[in-house]
Amino acid sequence: MGRVVVRDAKGGNDMAISATEKPLSRVFMSDYRFTIPSFQRAYTWQAENILQLVCDLQDASASANTPYFLGSLILVRNGDCKYQVIDGQQRLISLSIIIAVLRELETDPVLLEELDELILEPGNKLRGITAEPRLRLRDRDAEFFRSYVQEGDLEGLFDLRDGDFETRAQYNISTNARQVFDELAKLDDDDRHRFASYLVNQVTLVIVTTDDLAGAHRIFDVMNMRGVPLTASDVFKAKVVAAMSPAARNVYAARWDDIMDPIGDDAQVLEEFFSDLHLVVSHKPMCTQLLEEFRKDVLSPYINEQHVISFIDELLAPYAMAWRVIDQPTDSTLPDDVVRQLVLLNDYPTSDWKTVAMWALVHSIGNLGNADVEIVTGSPTRGETEDKQTNREPIRMHDGTRLRTILQALERVTGVDSLNRQSPLVRRTRMANAIRGLDRGYTMPQNKGFLITDEDRRSALAHLRGELQTNPKMNRLLLIRANEQLAGGRITRPRSLNAMPILPDRVAKDSPFAAWPESVRDFWSARIGNLALTQANEQQLTPLQTFKERRDRMLMSASSKRFPLTEQLAHIDDCTAKTLQWRQDETIRLIAEFWNIRYDEGNTDLSVLDEQQLTHGSSSRTPNAKRVTIAQVLASGLLIAGETLVWERPRKGERWVATVTDDGRLRLEDGNEYSSPTAAARAVGGASAGLSVWKRTSDGCKLSEIWKTYRMQKR
Incomplete structure (x- = not known):
């Protein structure tokens, strides 16, 4: 890679472009001062995005000399060493957060200084370089990011509440910093130093620079929109079809398309599908080099034994259909109770559970991979006639009881692991263990992939009892579980459904809640007892300062009243701290019963214990980002x-x-x-x-x- 000059097709001007691949140690240095232009979108990465990056890097760092390519940055020169970021700000901000957390956890003064210099330019008078952060965000978030993340005030960041953030980007920065802290704090010093060294020396970016803003946007268009790069499905299809006899190639190339086309052509979705299929077959939780590892662990045995047709018919076809069923369970012809269990699993912001759900469907429905099976309703397969549609065969479920048992256990462990904020590696390791046990014919109690320990129970209930550190989707899920447990079955959900606070986030001076002691409002602001399911949204509730106003707006829609914990608000005239305490206790009890984690092995009722009792004696000796009081x-x-x-x-x-x-x-x-x-x-x-x-x-x-x-x- 190097410097090239291209002619602008529109204006006829020469445009200098350089492209070089560099490790982060050469990116976060004096040669680059990054600025996010005001026209760029805000920081949008969610916790699952940054945790996936951390998990991928942890896994990759096991091979210390293998580089990890993190994509490209598209930059516009804006003076000496100064560059506007046209593409890549999400990664730059996320990397800065990861480095800031590593610095926070570091005790070695030399390493601490080296980490500090990756995000804060110390300055150099001889070179005319002033001391300032290496990355400047948009004006609305720049000072927030600088003071809390770049200048190392993570304690101040962790002390903030939801009402303290002026923008959604600031909320994302805070949430992601907490999540990364909790993940990296689990590592001992040696593993964390190994991770930091790998991050700095082996993680690389391609730096694409130009002097022209319009040219940079054209480069962005070319790199992201022109041409259609090969997907994982394209690569694997080519390898499989090439291993067939000439007579079978055309037939099975078309068969492959019929199987995979309904999944779509989104490269990321296809990677997720093949990564999950790799876990199912290999029992390996992580797959960092998908093209190579899938070929080695999955395809090679079929190719070597000349059974590639069976790979398509017996593995790819049923698992692709299972993926489609999981993605749209309400469009399937499965029994209602199985559909409900899949809908519950789709509530989660994580998707690691799909591997076990796929296994369960494939091993419970005998004809799942057949081309003529009728399991997903909707548009016909490419080239399928109306007559053929009407003659499709029904599903043959030969072990519905086991399917229901697996899906119920899967939802339970997914819920507990989500509450305990387990890392992607831990979650996928659990799924790999579950599938290994299922392949070996273990009973559910014997299968450690479905095991919930007393420590798991106590930790989950402690997280429920304390300040919620989950995202809005998880808060909504928790309330759905509690309401359906109280209702004794499935509740039809409206299209829009939110978990909204009973107390206003920002209490005005004339609000009745202003008479509450500030410490009491502070205590309840981030607890589950303060939340209710409603079709009302944040914009509608924010101006409302009295309990009656907020209650009536939450109950305005008849759909909101379907949820018993929300409907109970209609019978409350005045909200007090005791009201919230009762709702908290009731909600926690219902969730504990739904997941069968209410009692430990000694038959102690864990749902009535306070947070300190639940965490007393815990074996965890790692710090976390929970707010210190x-x-x-x-x-x-x-x-x-x-x-x-x-x-x-x-x-x-x-x-x-x-x-x-x-x-x-x-x-x-x-x-x-x-x-x-x-x-x-x-x-x-x-x-x-x-x-x-x-x-x-x-x-x-x-x-x-x-x-x-x-x-x-x-x-």
Whole structure:
């Protein structure tokens, strides 16, 4: 790769383009100052996106000398070492978050400094380089990202609540930082250093640069829209058909198309399908080099034994049909109770469960791979006549009981692992173990892939009892489970259904909720007892400040009243903290019963235990990104009741003093008390103030440093 000059077909001007592949150690350096232009979209990566990247890198780092290509960046020069990012901002921001978390977890001062320099340019007077972050986001999010992520105030970031974020991008940054922290904190020092070294030296990007903005957009179009690159299906089809006899090639090339065309031509979806099929066959949880590993582990045995036709008829066809059924269960001709179980599984934001569901369908329906089987309704297969449609054979389910048992157990372990925020590697390892056990004919109690331990139960219920650290889709799922458990069966869902808070996110001064102690509002703001299923959305509820207004808007649609926990709001005239506590206890009990995790092996009712009782004695010794409270730091002895904290603002001539109370709050000089340092700071300093502004008067130590010490004591 190098520098080339191309002629602009529209204007006739020469346009210099350079393309070079570089490791991250050569990307996050003084030669590049990245800016996200204001016209670019915001940061949209979700937790599952960044966790998948971390998991892929962890798996790849096992082969330390094998590079990991992460795609391309398209840049426009904007002066010496300055570049506008036209394509690649999602990866740059996510990589910066990963590096910031590695820096936060690092104790070696040399490595800490090296990680710091990857995201913060230290400056060089001789070269005329000023000290500043290597990546600048759009104006709305730049200061937020700089202060919390790039400058290393993750403690302040973890102390924020949902109402503290001004944009969705800021919420995504916070959520993703928490998720990455929890994942990387599980590694010991050696594994984390190995991961960091691999990230810096073996992860590569192709840097495509030009001087012309319009030209950069044309490059983007060419790289992303012109031409149709080969998909995994195209590659595997070519290998399989080439291994057939000439007489069979045309017939089975068409057969392959008939099987795969209904899945679509989205390259990512096709990769997911073949990765899942690879796990089913090989029992290997991760597949980082799909084309090579699928050929070696799946195709080669069929090719070597000259049974490639059986690969298509006996493996590809039934599993492709199973994939289609899973994707659109309500369009299938399966029994209603099986459809319901597949609908429940599709509620999850993760998809690792599909591997076991595919296995269960293929091994329970004898003719699933037959071309004439009638299992998915809708448009006919390419070239299929109307007469042929009417003559399609019905499904032959030979083991419906086992299918239902597997799907029920699968939904249970998926739910518990989702609540416990298990990594993709852990989830897929569980699925691989489940399929291995099923292949060996183990009973369900013998199959460790479906095993839920007492520690799993306690951890899941602790997450339910505490502040929810799940995304909106998972919150909605939890409430659906609780409502259907209470209703005793499936509830028909409206097209739009949201898990919305009973308390307003931002309480106005004239709101009745303003009379609640701030600490009580703070406690309930992120707990499941404060949520209800409704067709109302955030935009409709945000302006409403009284319980009656919010309740009536939630119940406006008759569809919302189908859910008993929501319908109960109609019988409540005034919402109190006791109301939310009752809803919390009831919801947790219902979810625990739905997943059969209410009782441990000693028959203790775990659903009635508080968060501290559930986590007491846990074997986990890794820190996590859960918000640290003043009360916890007091109990640890790192902070003492009666100590004073100060926030000096000499440029504004302001000095704010707070006193630590014995019940875990900060009392300002005006007598108002707050349950979090961020809440106290924002009460006097505005929306941008956070935990890190407070210093202990006795030694000048920042609260963020004290909070980090507490968090890392778990190690």
